[in-house]
Amino acid sequence: MARIGIVVFPGSNCDRDVHHILNNVLHIPSHYVWHTDSNLSAFDSLIIPGGFAYGDRLRAGAIAAHSPAAKGLKKMAKDGGIILGICNGFQILVECGLLPGALVKNNSLSFVCRETTIKVENNNTVFTSSFKRNQTIKIPIAHGEGRYMADNRLLKTILRKGQVVFRYFNDDPNGSADHIAAVCNEEGNVMGMMPHPERALTTGSSDASMIFRSLYTHLGK
Amino acid sequence: MTRLSKEESKFLESKLNRVPNKLENGLVEAEWSEHCSYKSSKRFIKMFPKNGKHVVIGPGQDAGVLDIGNGYVVTIHIESHNHPSAVDPYGGAATGVGGVIRDILSMGTRPIALLDALRFAPPQTNDELSHRSNSEWLFRYAVKGIGDYGNCVGVPTIAGEIEFDPSFTNYCLIDTACIGFGRRESIVRNSANYDDLIILVGGQTGRDGIHGAAFASKTYLHHNRSAVQIPDPFLEKLLIEAITEAVEDGAIKALKDLGGGGLSCCLSELSDSLGRGFDIELRDLHVKETGMSPLELMLSESQERMLIVTDHLKFDNVRQIFDKYELKYVILGRVKNHRNLVIRSNKRIIADIPSSVIANAPLIKRSSKRPSYLTALKRGFKKPVTPSNLTEVLLSMLSNPSIASREWIYRQYDHEVGLRTVVKPGYADASVLRLKNGKFLSVKLDGNSKHCYIDPYEGTLGCLSEACRNVACTGAYPIGMIDHLQFGSPERPEVFWCFRRAVDAIINYCKFMNIPVVGGKVSFYNETSKGPIKPSPVLGAIGLVEEKRLITQSSFKDGDSIFIIGTTADEPGGSEYYEYVHHITGGKVPKVDLNIDKLNLESILLLIDKDVVSCAHDPSKGGVAVALSEMAILGGVGFEVFVDRIPNTCTSIDNLLFSESHSRYIIGTHEPKKVEKILSGIGGLVYSRIGEVYNQNVAFKMGGKILINTDTQSLAASFRKLDQIMTR
Numbered sequence: 031m032a033r034i035g036i037v038v039f040p041g042s043n044c045d046r047d048v049h050h051i052l053n054n055v056l057h058i059p060s061h062y063v064w065h066t067d068s069n070l071s072a073f074d075s076l077i078i079p080g081g082f083a084y085g086d087r088l089r090a091g092a093i094a095a096h097s098p099a100a101k102g103l104k105k106m107a108k109d110g111g112i113i114l115g116i117c118n119g120f121q122i123l124v125e126c127g128l129l130p131g132a133l134v135k136n137n138s139l140s141f142v143c144r145e146t147t148i149k150v151e152n153n154n155t156v157f158t159s160s161f162k163r164n165q166t167i168k169i170p171i172a173h174g175e176g177r178y179m180a181d182n183r184l185l186k187t188i189l190r191k192g193q194v195v196f197r198y199f200n201d202d203p204n205g206s207a208d209h210i211a212a213v214c215n216e217e218g219n220v221m222g223m224m225p226h227p228e229r230a231l232t233t234g235s236s237d238a239s240m241i242f243r244s245l246y247t248h249l250g251k
Numbered sequence: 252m253t254r255l256s257k258e259e260s261k262f263l264e265s266k267l268n269r270v271p272n273k274l275e276n277g278l279v280e281a282e283w284s285e286h287c288s289y290k291s292s293k294r295f296i297k298m299f300p301k302n303g304k305h306v307v308i309g310p311g312q313d314a315g316v317l318d319i320g321n322g323y324v325v326t327i328h329i330e331s332h333n334h335p336s337a338v339d340p341y342g343g344a345a346t347g348v349g350g351v352i353r354d355i356l357s358m359g360t361r362p363i364a365l366l367d368a369l370r371f372a373p374p375q376t377n378d379e380l381s382h383r384s385n386s387e388w389l390f391r392y393a394v395k396g397i398g399d400y401g402n403c404v405g406v407p408t409i410a411g412e413i414e415f416d417p418s419f420t421n422y423c424l425i426d427t428a429c430i431g432f433g434r435r436e437s438i439v440r441n442s443a444n445y446d447d448l449i450i451l452v453g454g455q456t457g458r459d460g461i462h463g464a465a466f467a468s469k470t471y472l473h474h475n476r477s478a479v480q481i482p483d484p485f486l487e488k489l490l491i492e493a494i495t496e497a498v499e500d501g502a503i504k505a506l507k508d509l510g511g512g513g514l515s516c517c518l519s520e521l522s523d524s525l526g527r528g529f530d531i532e533l534r535d536l537h538v539k540e541t542g543m544s545p546l547e548l549m550l551s552e553s554q555e556r557m558l559i560v561t562d563h564l565k566f567d568n569v570r571q572i573f574d575k576y577e578l579k580y581v582i583l584g585r586v587k588n589h590r591n592l593v594i595r596s597n598k599r600i601i602a603d604i605p606s607s608v609i610a611n612a613p614l615i616k617r618s619s620k621r622p623s624y625l626t627a628l629k630r631g632f633k634k635p636v637t638p639s640n641l642t643e644v645l646l647s648m649l650s651n652p653s654i655a656s657r658e659w660i661y662r663q664y665d666h667e668v669g670l671r672t673v674v675k676p677g678y679a680d681a682s683v684l685r686l687k688n689g690k691f692l693s694v695k696l697d698g699n700s701k702h703c704y705i706d707p708y709e710g711t712l713g714c715l716s717e718a719c720r721n722v723a724c725t726g727a728y729p730i731g732m733i734d735h736l737q738f739g740s741p742e743r744p745e746v747f748w749c750f751r752r753a754v755d756a757i758i759n760y761c762k763f764m765n766i767p768v769v770g771g772k773v774s775f776y777n778e779t780s781k782g783p784i785k786p787s788p789v790l791g792a793i794g795l796v797e798e799k800r801l802i803t804q805s806s807f808k809d810g811d812s813i814f815i816i817g818t819t820a821d822e823p824g825g826s827e828y829y830e831y832v833h834h835i836t837g838g839k840v841p842k843v844d845l846n847i848d849k850l851n852l853e854s855i856l857l858l859i860d861k862d863v864v865s866c867a868h869d870p871s872k873g874g875v876a877v878a879l880s881e882m883a884i885l886g887g888v889g890f891e892v893f894v895d896r897i898p899n900t901c902t903s904i905d906n907l908l909f910s911e912s913h914s915r916y917i918i919g920t921h922e923p924k925k926v927e928k929i930l931s932g933i934g935g936l937v938y939s940r941i942g943e944v945y946n947q948n949v950a951f952k953m954g955g956k957i958l959i960n961t962d963t964q965s966l967a968a969s970f971r972k973l974d975q976i977m978t979r
Binding site for chain 1: 399484486492576577661667668669
């Protein structure tokens, strides 16, 4: 059976939320993995939850990228395992060099916690195959450093290679370049997203939870 | 530094049978400060009703504990960091959050929610100056401090309350409450045996915050930077996880957080409550500055530190957990069979005092005198002329920072982490949390300094009523209350008189309603160069919704029929209408009729229970006109209300619209006939159907005349004023 791990760093906050949604609500089995666990080969998929790993010291995700778990993440990415980074998880994946671009302070310079709408730009990934192209989803965001940045050349590249997975729709919560809310790597097995799919069920919309279902379905294959 | 008074020194010497040395004197001074000892207030607040069927542990411990069934408990506590926040709002507010979270942790429960109650001077003067005011700076950074800390530790800030009043010029009241959740069997009931280990874990000890407790025990006349504590929420997060794990493993025998007075207060209080002696060695304390004297080490209020007592067997488990989270800790000492607090520096004893002497300051008898300003207020009072353009008045009221939408604030708070938040901030009167056992917890904090200034007794009764009303609007019956009593110097008889009245109000209300006080705090010496702040008790109510149900929110829905329960009276005193629109302080303050308050509360709960309510909201600041407007704005709909159908004893139309009379509820319903039937069956209940919800037009009519005519969009635009002020 496919094993999904939720990587927990000192300072991770949304690990229990992700675990609850997966195990208790969606009935998708998942297990906590403490960051010092260097042997991540037992897992087929890893989810890096939101929070403030290492208190966001220096830069969000910067120190976590040097944790023992980062080695395992890089290996899994290379081996084709499925990795999903949510919010702080996205920041960590970027700092690990597993995803392109950078995430910096929101242009408002304030933390923002509210609902937004994102649009499916690429439904050919393992995370979004359950969605229709251009489908819009209501989903909560909660972040202070969610502004996605990439220079023009990089932006052109990731657009060309279809690495933009979700965009903010009719909304600009943090000043992200090209309204980018989620990106994946070239191979498509690693994705980072700023919004919180595990919180979506609380908004009364179950659409975002399809990200998890999609992921799980692909693991079964 | 508050020195001991002559009487206190004499008392101390008589208890010790000798003169204390400098260190011993310093320890006692810290613990005998008003902030730590409650020497002025203790004899009164211990009269609060404390018993209730849900109460497991009442006031006196680090937090109150309520049983909510199925083997689970919730804990609740409230703290303030007024004095330090006035100097450094970011650090003061953030560490206030940290402190109250650790109180919840001390009971062995996981913190699951935060609430804040804030008071500042208005953020903008009336002549709209372009420079930013001091109060705006305090407000902006206090909110940032609370947000940054709460967000980082992963505890959602789910609700709050804010009031602006000129009496808080160059000052602020920053109250934070925290709710915890855990298993009843896991509550840490402090116990200790001979030779048990006393462990200090968490942050390093430094010179930050020295004399913080003393700072809070005198009036704030100058900036005292050393007394402001420095926040580290990442460290707090590690503490939360480590302590929670250790508690689950049953590895902790006694637990206490370090707050005001640092080690001196924590050790003496714990030692005294355990009935055991402590032998403490300061040499190995993990410090962040060198050359600290023993007194500095004992008084430091460096944050994010907890004290643990455990035995040698369990210590191994505890150590493993601390190592996992890379937390620094030190074995500070051992539990002894004597009853003293013994402090050593490099083995040499430098202090040796009976813990009960330190922990039990002699109480002070303060005198009370009815404030002369109350008579002056009554005499000088002139009723204002009713404005001709009431539409303009309503729009002005909605743009009043004390009433306007708080979105600018709560958007900065992660209110969803934990997946327990059922109602988003702003959508219901109280915040509601989903608990593991399927039940819901409803919580609200309420204060009203304007009412309490003019009538401290009725004002406090009103806050109690309002907190309970808010909880009832979500369908929950209040099962416990917390109080935070904030006043000026208790050495002023006029201030102390107000304190006494507030205490009486709490005793009377809670006795009558049969709701226990499960915790609280007293904060005195809130003054600036202009004098004492207005009496500012903040009351919190906790309610329980037993079964799985849809939680009633406060937004109107298209097609709702509008009912009101309760009578509106000529009670404009201390209202936002009088103070914000007319700049008048005076008049009759709303009174609480306990029988009517209880009847009306039970009626709303009955309606909600019968599933006939689509929304509920209780009028408070701004009266019925503002309350109806808020419900319309939230729902994005308009309404037509017939003002003459609102039950009232008012002599003027503006009193009817804006008076802040208590015990009233506004309901929206799609089943008006059913509501009519249920309410008519309740003997003695005053209620009336007053209008309908439809379209986007907003109209208040009276006998064929249109008093107020506007639309939902205009209401919403005014309601956004606070956001506009803070983002310009």
